[in-house]
Amino acid sequence: MRHFISMNQLSVNDIYSILSDAEKYRKNETSISKQLFAGNLFFEPSTRTKMSFIVAERKLGVEVLDFHMESSSVLKGESLYDTAKTFEAIGANFLVIRDASDTWFEELEQGLTIPVINAGAGKEEHPSQCMLDLLTIYQEYGRFRGLNIVVVGDIKHSRVARSNAIALKKLGAKVFLCAAPEFIDETLEFPYITMDQAVELADVVMLLRIQHERHEEKAETNNYLQLYGLTKEREKKMKKKAIIMHPAPINRGVEIDTDLVECNRSRIFKQMENGVYVRMAIIKHVLQEWGIYNENSIEKRE
Ligand code: CP
The missing domain is CATH 3.40.50.1370 (Aspartate/ornithine carbamoyltransferase)
Incomplete structure (x- = not known):
């Protein structure tokens, strides 16, 4: 699972593995000891998804680079692709993206070298x-x-x-x-x-x-x-x-x-409560695939 974009990409094993990790996170908080940055790029309104990704990231010990479209260079005409590349350049280790387009991910696939998590794509997938x-x-x-x-x-x-x-x-x-x-x-x-x-x-x-x-x-x-x-x-x-x-x-x-x-x-x-735990598990699974995260880099918070 290099990126988390579509339920079509996930095997039944992937689904159960994320559900199992989410349950572990529900019972026991953990965080990643290495410093990691997440860019949360929401080009459409959100309360639950955006906030629960932030809570999930913070519970994992990831630093959140919050982004507010209405005060960003999107208003000067910067595209989703160039915004994503900018976050990559300044050190984001992964991106969480929501946009009104059904297919926003397609334009990122070729040029981006960090993982992307789909937080909502038009009317296509969530x-x-x-x-x-x-x-x-x-x-x-x-x-x-x-x-x-x-x-x-x-x-x-x-x-x-x-x-x-x-x-x-x-x-x-x-x-x-x-x-x-x-x-x-x-x-x-x-x-x-x-x-x-x-x-x-x-x-x-x-x-x-x-x-x-x-x-x-x-x-x-x-x-x-x-x-x-x-x-x-x-x-x-x-x-x-x-x-x-x-x-x-x-x-x-x-x-x-x-x-x-x-x-x-x-x-x-x-x-909504479960949203935090599954998003922690999704982040873990994606980062593991990229070798950014392994069990040794986790600190248990008792
Ligand atoms: N369910 C959901 O996606 O809610 P938000 O639009 O508030 O994120």
Whole structure:
């Protein structure tokens, strides 16, 4: 795993290895003794991903070179590629990047000599979100095979849906999709079901935000909750042990009734907590591949 870009690149062994390390990090803080610098280049807004990468990096003992696009030379026209090369030149040992383009990674592959971790690529992939979702499901069920996972919402514009569909299929889960007609993506080869079918079938209801920022016209959200969302009435029909997930940010009262956001079934804030541990594990795995990090360079913090 030279870079962490797509769930397609990860073998089942890679996935379980990251999940196992994330669990170790959850139980015992460690840090890298050698001085390393991380460049976090977020060209799109982020709260959870950016902040949990910072916490993960600091817990590992990595120095964070924080970057604020609105006060950077991007405003003078500097490209993503030249920004990445600049961070490499000034000593970043790896980069964490989010951008609105689906394929931003392609322009970096030839010229960059440090590892890159994908923190969100357009509507294509969000693999670190996927890994924290997998950890959350695994903590709940201890397996993926045979689970019914229904991904609900704006499938067409969701990088989370794409990464999770790839990984969950690879791990043997049964993936179903549920969306309003305008949010259906026919390129994803999974069966679509209705929301009423979803709540009765699912072991995991994975809700998605309406991605207004990727729409050409503003989507109509009146009646969305009743027609396509998780209402309190629908929640009552869920299986006894079924859980609710959402990558957040949440449109309360649109894709989910606000009273369900923190209900007993909800793992939404657990997902965020898990984000720190899986991002620590992802950084470790990528740096190991480049020979930048090995077990001897780790200091245990008791
Ligand atoms: N889930 C997620 O990617 O959230 P942020 O956009 O806040 O990082």
